[in-house]
Amino acid sequence: MKHALEYAAVRALRGVVRLLPRHARGALGGALGRLVWAFDARHRQTARTNLARAFPNRTPREVDAIVRQVFAHFGRLLVHLLEFSAFTPDEVAARVEFEGEDYARHAYAQGRGVLFFTGHFGFWEIHALGHGLQLGPLGVLARPLDNPRLNAMLEDVRGLTGNAVIYRQGAVRRVLKRLSDGLGVAILIDQHMHSPDAITVSFFGRPAQTTSTLAAIALRTGSPVVPCFALPLPGGRFRLVYEPPVEPPAADSPDAVREFTQRCTDVLEMYVRRHPELWLWMHRRWRE
Numbered sequence: 491m492k493h494a495l496e497y498a499a500v501r502a503l504r505g506v507v508r509l510l511p512r513h514a515r516g517a518l519g520g521a522l523g524r525l526v527w528a529f530d531a532r533h534r535q536t537a538r539t540n541l542a543r544a545f546p547n548r549t550p551r552e553v554d555a556i557v558r559q560v561f562a563h564f565g566r567l568l569v570h571l572l573e574f575s576a577f578t579p580d581e582v583a584a585r586v587e588f589e590g591e592d593y594a595r596h597a598y599a600q601g602r603g604v605l606f607f608t609g610h611f612g613f614w615e616i617h618a619l620g621h622g623l624q625l626g627p628l629g630v631l632a633r634p635l636d637n638p639r640l641n642a643m644l645e646d647v648r649g650l651t652g653n654a655v656i657y658r659q660g661a662v663r664r665v666l667k668r669l670s671d672g673l674g675v676a677i678l679i680d681q682h683m684h685s686p687d688a689i690t691v692s693f694f695g696r697p698a699q700t701t702s703t704l705a706a707i708a709l710r711t712g713s714p715v716v717p718c719f720a721l722p723l724p725g726g727r728f729r730l731v732y733e734p735p736v737e738p739p740a741a742d743s744p745d746a747v748r749e750f751t752q753r754c755t756d757v758l759e760m761y762v763r764r765h766p767e768l769w770l771w772m773h774r775r776w777r778e
Contacts, residue, residue, distance in 0.1 A: 497639040504572040512726050515573055516566050523565025527558055534561075537771035544694040545766070559767035570726065571615050575647045579623055582651060586620035587723070590732035594625050594674075597714040597735055603669030605708050605715045609680030609758045610770035613728050615648070617720035618676055620730045622651030629656045629668045629675045631703075662707070669713050676718075677704050679751070680758055682775055691752045693759055696776050705750035709738060715750075717757045721765070733757060 507515055527534055537557045545553070574582060597604040606621075606628070608614050618630055630648060632655050635641035645655050656664050656675070665675050679701055680693075687706070688699045708715045717733040736757060739749040762769045 493637040493639060496637050497643075500572070500640060500643065503569075504575065507569055507572045508576055515569050516726055519566030519569030520562040521565065522569065523562040524558060526565065527561035530561075533772040536774060537561075540771045540775065541766065543696065543776075556766050557771070560769070560771050563768055564770070566722075567613060567615070570613065571647060573726075574616060574619060574650070575643075577650070579651055582619050583623050585726065586616070586624075586728050586730055588620070588624060588730050588732075590734075591624065591730075593732045593734055594621075594716055594718075597716050598625070598672065598674070600714060601672055602711060602713045603672050604674045605669070605704060605713050606674055606676045606718050607679050607704055607715065607754055607758075608676070608718050608720075609678055609762070610773070611680070611719060611758070611761060612765070612768045613720040613722065614678070616728050617718060617730050618648065618653055619651050620720075620728070621674070621676075621718070622653045624730075626674060627652035627654065629654050629665065629673065631656050631661060631665070631675065631677045633658065662703075665707060666711065669707070669711050677701070679704055679754060680770070680775065681773060682777055689748050689751060691748065691755050693755055693775065694762075697778055698755075698776055700751055700755060702747050702751060704754060705747045709746055709750065715754065717754070719761050721768075 507518065510518060534557060537560055538553055541553045541556055542548070542550070548556075594604065594606075608617065618628055621628055630653050634657055635644060648655055668675050683699045683701050687702045689702045690697045691700050692698070693700070704715065707713070714735040715738075716735050719731045719733075721729045721731060723729055736750070736753050739746045743749055
């Protein structure tokens with residue numbers, strides 16, 4: 491019953507979004523996010539605690555203002571994703587622009603596939619859609635949603651521009667196959683991990699359990715590792731940014747996987763520091 495109600499609510503929201511003019515859609519998302527902020531005390535407090543520890547020089551008032559912005563951002567992310575779910579490829583292309591895409595093209599040209607990484611930052615789902623159009627389809631590593639009907643809806647959206655979702659079971663084999671075919675794979679590296687392959691790196695000066703999959707596969711295959719981030723622009727448009735590939739550690743490094751993972755995490759942290767309102771502070775990233 492819970493899953494059915496959630497699915498019905500999202501479908502109803504998608505219908506409302508399609509009826510609204512473009513300028514009103516972002517406003518609706520922001521309002522929904524602030525509504526959740528008002529009622530979700532547990533996640534509001536988690537975000538406040540995380541931000542206060544990550545930015546100790548910020549005043550409580552500044553932290554609270556960022557927390558409200560974070561909730562509003564994730565409301566906008568939901569609404570824009572529902573908006574894009576009805577787009578044609580041409581409509582997707584009209585709403586995105588690229589920065590640093592030559593980094594991605596040069597990485598592909600090496601012929602070993604490309605590992606792209608980001609976090610729950612900005613508009614990462616929309617970035618994958620734009621990438622699929624401009625640079626070729628991605629294999630997107632993801633965990634299925636608890637609600638299977640919503641998961642099927644999200645998978646349909648993710649596949650609009652040719653991308654394929656890769657779930658955990660058999661993931662490494664599928665990733666290696668895509669890379670050997672010269673294709674791209676996208677991985678999120680910013681959630682707490684408690685699996686046997688998790689390693690500890692520093693994120694905002696605090697130990698964070700992080701997936702080692704990205705670094706381990708990159709070191710095994712020699713595939714370049716390219717950071718990417720999606721930032722909002724006025725008018726419901728988005729800038730899809732690619733950074734230079736992260737250099738791997740020396741071949742004889744005694745702790746190469748951890749060192750490589752730390753380098754990637756440092757790039758993500760740089761973006762979160764620049765735009766703290768665009769990251770998922772409600773997640774319990776640190777468990778110390």
